[in-house]
Amino acid sequence: MKVITAPDYSFKNEVGTLAFLAGGITNCPEWQDEVIEILKDSDAGVLLNPRRKNFPIHDPNAAREQITWEFDALGDAQIFSMWFSAGESDQPICMYEYGRNVAIHQQQGDLKCVVVGVEPGYRREADVRIQSELVSPVLAARITDNLEDHAENIRLAMEAFRDNTLESLW
16 A cells, blocks of 8 residues: 655645544654554555654644644545544544544545544544434444454455445445
8 A cells, every 4th residue: 555644745636545644643652553563464455644753843833834734625525534542632633623623524425435433432522423424324333443454444444435336445
């Protein structure tokens, strides 16, 4: 599986299915590395990883560059993946991104392109599950609680999108 990490815009030139790895970064474990490791042998497409190895925290322009990259990558990705980790943070930006992107995919009629997981111990788990259920009981029913299943659902969604078989997924 190919991985493109912020702030690299080469995803704009990719032909395959793009999946964005949304989820906690600040004060959260490096769960993205685990998902990438699980999916490393897949040929389903390209993962867009917002977590940089070295974020230039002292650069006043870095936050704008990061947020802009994420906004653009989310706009181009066919698969929206959100992982709520049980880190130290409630991840309020993730809650915003989840709501925004679920609404976008719902309007487009492609909720099957939304993959969500909640690690046990995430303090706002009930909020995520209730909001998801209100949007779609089917979406809520496929929320995973471990990274292995979450990664598998990302792979399945990417392959279904690539193969034009979303209707038969889930």
